[in-house]
Amino acid sequence: MTKLSATIAKLTVMRGVTAAPANAVGASRLKDLEGFGANPGALMARIHVPSRLHEKPALVVVLHGCTQTADGYDHGSGWSHLADEQGFVCLFPEQQRTNNPNLCFNWFSPADNRRDRGEALSIRQMIDATVAAYDIDPSRVFVTGLSAGGAMTSVMLASYPELFAGGAIIAGLPHGSADNVQQALQAMRDPGAINAKQLGDLVRKASRHEGSWPRISIWHGSADQTVSSKNADAILAQWLSVHDLDPTTAATEMIGQHRRRVWKDGSSRPLVEDFRIAKMGHGTPIATTGPEACGSAMPHMLDAGISSTRRIASTWGLLGADQTAQAASTYKRPDETPAHLPAVKFSRLDPMASETSPPAGSARAGVEKVIHDALRAAGLMR
Incomplete structure (x- = not known):
């Protein structure tokens, strides 16, 4: 029998779900979610619920990057289409220009990047309302985001680890990277020396969590000139420390030109994986064919x-099962199987052979472009 509290929550949330107008990427697949809580961060909430939903479905929380909207990120990433295929719910927190002129989540603001504060609390309230309204399996709640959304994903995973089974950070930054604008810009350029224990402590001290930690997936382009890929190294060190994993025990594989490494627990369950995408700049990697x-x-x-x-x-x-097997086998040589990946020693990611350096000419213009891109990515310049 459905709990009365869940029924009330569902009625409250669904009463606040209204269709959104078409935008620049075509007709919206998302609806507005209202009445989800006090919303101290003054965020919008968008949602996609497939017409055919699994019993006790999973929930994927998707955080867009700077200059993006929930609709735009959904259109580019395809999350709502995948939800239709597989019967899970997607929740898209959305930034507003009154909070940040470039629509960046304020991952660098102490008012928003702590447990039970500002934007972080608003996102938690959206999750709680959606879980109750759609009878979500609380053990299958996940979060992912790009750039500022990736940095906010780090905030959510550290601040509310009990909420999430896993998280995916794309072109983002580790938790605790910045508490002001200057620190944010410096971290985006270069996070500095990496101390795994200190980075891990930033996560361990972000809540009073004593249970198991979320599984982590890290994605970063090798040619990213907006958020240095050293941040992916720092995220990796942070979560290897949190999971108490030996950095030297990674299993490695090449997927085309791209490198994937994975760290598993004693039961061969993947806990941390790290993708470096060859020749790719700042963004979310997608495939439009195949x-x-x-x-x-x-x-x-x-x-x-x-x-x-x-x-x-x-x-x-x-x-x-079929799609999982297909994804695992795509682009592999016939003799490559994930179950028998060789262990390799890891310290810091060596530059990929396919990685290209910025051209030597026009140095001043190049530096100005990097600065402007960084300011926009941090939400500090239009």
Whole structure:
């Protein structure tokens, strides 16, 4: 029998769900979610609920990047289409220009990047309302985000680890990177020396959590000139420390030109995985053709021939058995099988052979572009 509290929550939430108008990427697939809580961060909430929903479905929380909207990120990433295929719910917190002129989540603000404060609390309230309204399996709640959304994903995973079974951070930054604008810009350029224990302590001290920690998937382009890929190294060190994993025990594979490493627990369950996408700049890697096709190419949604959306969903166990097997085998040589990946020593990621350096000419223009891109990515410049 459905609990009375869940019924009330569902009626409250669904009463506040209204269709959104079409936008620049076509007719919206998302609806507005209202009445989800006090909303101290003054965020919008968008939601996609498939017409055919699994019993006790999973929930994927998706955080867009700067200059993006929930609709735009959904169109590029294809999350709502995958939800229709697999019967899970998608929740899209959305920034407003009154909070940040570039629509960046304020991951660098102490008013928003702590447990039970500002935007972080608003996102939690959206999650709680959605879980109650749609009878979500609380053990299958996941979060992912790009850039500022990736940095906010780090905030959510550290601040509310009890909420999430897993998280995927795309071109983001580790938790605790910045508490002001200057620190944010410096962290985006170069996070500095990496001390795994200190980074891990930032997560461990962000809540009073004593249970198991979320599984982590890290994605970063090798040619990202907006958020340095050293941040992916720092995120990796942070979560290897939190999971108490030996950095030297990674299993490694090449997926086309792209490198994936994975760390598992004693039961061979993946706990941390790290994707470095060859030659890719700042954005979310997608595939627009082939068996992994999902989403559409657009600014910061980059066709790299590999779908982060499908592979993240596969890691979280959200795909059917056939699609999971297909994603695991795509682009592999016949003798490569994930179950028998060699262990390799890891310290810091060596530059990928396919990585290209910025051209030597026009140095001043190049530096100005990097600065302007960084200011926009941090929400500090239009």
